[in-house]
Amino acid sequence: MAQSNSTAAFRCPYPFTTFVGSTANPGCFDLPGGKCCLPCPKADYFYPPGQQDSIMTMYQVFFAISFACALFICTTYILLPGRRRYQGFLILINNIGLALYTGSSLIALPNPKKTVQCAADGLTDANWDNNTRCAVQGTMFVLGTHMCLWAALAIMINLHVNVVWRSKILERYSILVYSTIILISVGLAVIPVIQRDIEAQPGFLCAVSADVVNQIFFYPQSVAVGGILLLHIATGCWMFAVSRRVSDGKKNWKKWVRKQIRMQWRPAAFTALSQAAWFAFFIVYRTNYDKIKNHVTSETPWIRAWVFCILQVNSTEGPAKCQSIAAPYVPGLGGAAFGVSIGILIGVFNSLVLISPQIMREWREYLGFARPMSRATSLSSGTDFEMSVSDGKDGAKSGSTYPVTRQPSQTAPIEEAGKRTRTSSEASFNLSSTVESRSPSPPATPTSTTPIISSKRTRPGVEFADTHLNLPSSRPILRLDPIAPPRGAPSILTDRLQYPAPVDIDTRVSGDSTGPGGRYTKPDGW
Structure with missing residues (x-):
């Protein structure tokens, strides 16, 4: 008794x-x-008291910020008309996946550690069978990461095909590309769901079980990550080789390379960040998770020593006093927090790359805070687009813009002063507005009916990408000085350029361009 x-x-x-x-x-x-x-969670007791709670709070804040950024990018590419293009839809799919991935953290609220980390008994780690929230969060996390990476691969393939091969073949089969990304992502996410291989990870996320994580999670994703890396290298090598081969001088070559960097840095940084986030998560997952899950047993020598220390102290101060025994065998929180934070903050990094001044201007137009600017669509459509101009004297940006109108040419040929014949295969551009100059004397107003620029259309029905001619005025591309024809001179020819005052025209066209490396196409949607 x-x-x-x-x-x-x-x-x-x-x-x-x-x-x-x-x-x-x-x-x-x-x-x-x-x-x-x-x-549960057992890992908390091997660290100084309160340290894990602080890390979890930081993770939740980072997840919330990244989730908000992903939602903003999704909203941008859904609502803004200028973003609803092939490349824009790929970015949208990527950020929908990012929203699923970062938004899965919201399921852990209000108690991140207990809600998705533990079963109902408070002792067993959560998994697919004993915690519904863990199952839902793990599914969202796996599906979101797959969508992010496979969409990033499609973006990199599109960039490579456009720049190297000057082909729009993927855009012609855009529905097939979108469907392939979604089907691959859903198919890979269904595998752990069918096998019920979702379980809690250190922290407050549920993901694929460690026993099968390589086979059904990391190995398939490594195909996408490896493809992105190889295409990055191949595209960069091609640009370098071609520019060196046809460059007529070191100065011109350096200028062309700088131009490529200015034009391609957004898609390059976008896909590079996806790779960095994946590698960071992979390293943290494989180096940290096994140390906690597979060694917290009574057979592990350092665990037995830690338990003996707890019995000797026999007070609430036991974990703090015995923490030094566990410290050499558990992952350091500093390195783990840094690696996990890179993966969590991918939404913030993407936003810094994707949210350009052009997007902010489109938002102001959409909300009615700025005058809309029409887009160039086709040389034969007769639509307008705007070209920013600046005062040629001080390089400061002018307060107004020239609407340059594409007008269909007359079908009948017109002979003009012994020059070449204009036919229907040519399109003329007319100026029809005034320049707001900062000079003391106001400039004259160009005549709206005088043809200024004549350009030949070599391909029927060719379409421009979303064309925004708004480089900073301090870097003019074309300098047009005034032409003063003598009194009584005949009318200006259509292939001549005339302005009433010197102006700088800033032009950056996102269609085809020509440089020392041959012709290339700036990827649409950036």
Whole structure:
């Protein structure tokens, strides 16, 4: 009877709790007087008190910020008309995946550690079978990461095909490209769901079980990451080789390379960030998770030494005083937090790359805070687009813009002063507005009916990408000085240029361009 009362009065030392279940638990130990178990999550007790809570709070804040950025990018590419193009839809798919990935953290609220980390008994780690929230969060996380990476691969393929091969073949089969990305992502996400291989990870995320994570998660994604990396290298090598081969001078070559960097840095940085986030998560997952899950058993020597220390202290200060025993065997929180933060903040990094001044101007136009600017669509459509101009004297940006109108040419040929014949295969550009100059004397107004620029259309029905001619005025591309024809001179020819005052025209066309490296096409949608 005395022995029975002694057993009933036994209390497990802090932080252990008395084992009340009937199934084996790797966190339970046979101690003198009874069986005791480490509460879930077990990793908390191997670190200084409160440190894990601070890290989890930081993760939640980062996830919330990244989720908000992903939602903003999604909204931008859904609502703004100028973003609804092939490349824009690829970016949209990528950020929908990012929103799923970062938004999965919201399921862990209000108690990140208990909600998705533990089963109902408070001892067992959560998995697909014992925690519904963990199952939902893990599915969102896996699907979101797959969509991010496979969409990034499609963006890189599109960039490579446009720049190197000058082909629009992927754009012609855009529906097939979108469908392939979604089907691959959903198919890979369904595999762990069918196999019920979702379980809690250190922190407050549920993902693929460590036993099969390489086979059904990391290995398939490594195909996308490797493809992105190889295409980056191939595209860069092609640009370097071609520019060096046809360059007529070191100065011109350097100028062309700088131009390529200015035009291609957004898609390059976008896909590079996806790779960096993936590698950071992979390293943290593989180096940290196994140390916690696979070694918290009574057979592990340092665990037995830690338990003995807890029994010796036998107070609430036990974990703090015995933490030095566990420190060499558990992952350092500093490195783990840095690696995980890179993956979490991918939404912020994407936003810094994608949110350009052009997008902000389009938002102002959409909300009615700025005058809309029409877009160039086709040389034969007769639509307008705007060309920013600046005062030629001080390089400051003018307060107005020239609407340059594409007008269909007359079908009948016109002979003009012994010059070449204009036919229907040519399109003329007319100026029809005034320049707001900062000079003391106001400039004259160009005549709206005088043809200024004549350009030949070599391909029927050719379409421009979203054309925004708005380089900073301090870097003019074309300098047009005034032409003063003598009194009584005949009318200006259509292939001549005339302005009433010197102006700088800033032109950056996102269509075909020509440089020392041959012709290339700036990717649409950036």
